[in-house]
Amino acid sequence: MNVQRIALVGPMGVGKSSVGRALTRMLDCPLVDLDKMIETEAGMTIREIFAREGETGFRLRESELLSRVTSETLETSLVLAAGGGIVTTAAAREVLGQHWTTIWLNAEPSTLLSHLQSETNHRPMLDSDSDLLSRIVQLASVREAWYRSVARFTVTVDGRDVDSIAREICQLGGWMTCSD
Numbered sequence: 223m224n225v226q227r228i229a230l231v232g233p234m235g236v237g238k239s240s241v242g243r244a245l246t247r248m249l250d251c252p253l254v255d256l257d258k259m260i261e262t263e264a265g266m267t268i269r270e271i272f273a274r275e276g277e278t279g280f281r282l283r284e285s286e287l288l289s290r291v292t293s294e295t296l297e298t299s300l301v302l303a304a305g306g307g308i309v310t311t312a313a314a315r316e317v318l319g320q321h322w323t324t325i326w327l328n329a330e331p332s333t334l335l336s337h338l339q340s341e342t343n344h345r346p347m348l349d350s351d352s353d354l355l356s357r358i359v360q361l362a363s364v365r366e367a368w369y370r371s372v373a374r375f376t377v378t379v380d381g382r383d384v385d386s387i388a389r390e391i392c393q394l395g396g397w398m399t400c401s402d
């Protein structure tokens with residue numbers, strides 16, 4: 223069996239979790255949404271982790287969990303929806319580049335703004351003195367080179383629905399099910 227391991231990276235709000243869910247339906251293989259797994263294991267929400275442990279504590283949990291999930295599933299087909307900031311950790315970039323077919327979902331700031339406008343509550347990295355659009359642009363300027371460095375493919379999502387994005391990803395790899 224041909225093992226497929228697809229990791230979705232990209233900025234907050236681009237649709238990693240949503241496209242991840244669509245992909246697992248289409249490919250009939252499991253999804254790990256890393257943020258959800260972090261929350262379950264910590265028994266805290268992401269906002270609570272940031273409040274108690276700061277961004278540093280969250281990044282440690284995130285990169286350690288990525289390494290563990292990766293090493294425990296090397297022979298398993300899997301879709302991984304990462305959090306937008308995973309690429310800020312060097313160890314995580316190494317794992318994504320080496321052990322996953324990593325796909326960068328990318329979008330214009332205006333698209334991210336429209337996706338995130340009612341979704342800032344559980345995303346502490348969006349707490350900022352500046353307005354939401356400026357924060358989106360600022361994070362992109364820091365992170366885009368890292369997304370590029372880990373990604374085998376880039377998919378632009380502007381103006382597209384979740385299923386069409388997932389279908390494009392399946393076509394990129396020639397995947398019909400996770401065993402193809």
Ligand SMILES: Nc1ncnc2c1ncn2[C@@H]1O[C@H](COP(=O)(O)OP(=O)(O)O)[C@@H](O)[C@H]1O
Nearest residue numbers: 233234235236237238239240241337382383384
């Ligand atoms: N292609 C899309 N078109 C319209 N809305 C989208 C699309 N992708 C995601 N969304 C919406 O944007 C918000 C953030 O999506 P989510 O999947 O949580 O993004 P991420 O995991 O990348 O932060 C959700 O409300 C989701 O329904």
Ligand SMILES: O=C(O)C1=C[C@@H](OP(=O)(O)O)[C@@H](O)[C@H](O)C1
Nearest residue numbers: 233234235305306307345346347
């Ligand atoms: O970009 C970031 O730093 C973060 C993105 C979030 O995930 P999504 O990209 O799924 O929103 C989550 O991991 C956390 O709030 C930090």
Ligand SMILES: [Mg+2]
Nearest residue numbers: 238239257304
């Ligand atoms: Mg997500």
